Amino acid sequence: MSLSRPAIRLVCLDMAGTTVEDGGTVLAAFHRALDAIGLAEGTAEHAAAVTFALDTMGQSKIEVFRALTGGDQDRAALGNRAFEAAYDEASAAEGAREIPGAADAIERMRSAGRHVVLTTGFSPVTRDRIIRTLGWGSLVSLALSPADAGRGRPHPDMLLTALLRTGTDSVHRLAAAGDTTSDLLAAHRAGARIAAAVRTGTHTDTDFATVPHTHILDSITSLPALLDSLDPTS
Known part of the structure; x- marks a missing residue:
């Protein structure tokens, strides 16, 4: 008898380069x-x-x-x-701009019953200003900076803090996505089931190849379908 792996219930997303356009x-x-x-x-x-x-x-x-x-x-x-x-x-x-389709992707994951948390290397003041500018106040219920968790990436602290704050019961229910090797290292060190790289930011596939990861996506818009495909069906 085979056992299904637990469904993803927490998704942690980087901001600049992943959900928010950087543009240099x-x-x-x-x-x-x-x-x-x-x-x-x-x-x-x-x-x-x-x-x-x-x-x-x-x-x-x-x-x-x-x-x-x-x-x-x-x-x-x-x-x-x-x-x-x-x-x-x-x-x-x-004006801060979202990665095209990012807000819709977040809403799709939330509608599927997943917690979505934003993480960033920015200070809380800058982070919250970006969220206000985007009009994401009602879309994002939790956003974390290193000051909220202890250490920043590539340490796993923000991801583990998100796990605790949302009451998620296992790191095997955690997925994380970002555009840098630091994002991927943090996900790996947190024991996340999914450590997905996205190609919309600073680092490239060559960079991603130097650190552990599970997937490389063209953008965050591909993540909801990926998570749906990996969830147990019964």
């Missing part, structure tokens, strides 16, 4: 922040920092700046403030 805004904000902490554009140090920022996309922004400043808390905080101010300025000018 995150990287542009990093350039501004690097200048603020004394890493001037055109220098070797600036170029190395940009490479590091690309490699660590999806991680807690304050932790990225701590690494770039050698643990200097004051400079890291300055860089993080400059980053968020630049990102907020760009978002206000251009």
Whole structure:
């Protein structure tokens, strides 16, 4: 007698690059922040920092700046403030936009009885401003930043916090999706049944191949059908 695997009941989705269009805004904000902490554009140090920022996309922004400043808390905080101010300025000018079909995908998963939680490396203030701009207040019942969970990606803390907050009874009922290797590592370390990469953000299939994952999707719009196909039928 075979036993069906438990149905997915919790879906954790990254924001920038996964459910929210980036359009280069995150990287542009990093350039501004690097200048603020004394890493001037055109220098070797600036170029190395940009490479590091690309490699660590999806991680807690304050932790990225701590690494770039050698643990200097004051400079890291300055860089993080400059980053968020630049990102907020760009978002206000251009308007935050969803990845096409993201809201519909979230609604489809919720209608199927799944909890949907947004996770991000942004601070709660920036995260909530994006959600308000998108008009997703009634669509998203829970959104988490590293400050809400302990550590940011690639640690599993935000995913496990979502599990606890939603009362989901097993990591085998957890699916997570994101556009970076940090998203996938966090999902793997949390023991998620699904760790899905999406091609709408910063990292590529070549990057995804370097970390554990279960699926690669063209966009988040493919996730509801994937989860429906994997759920037990009886």
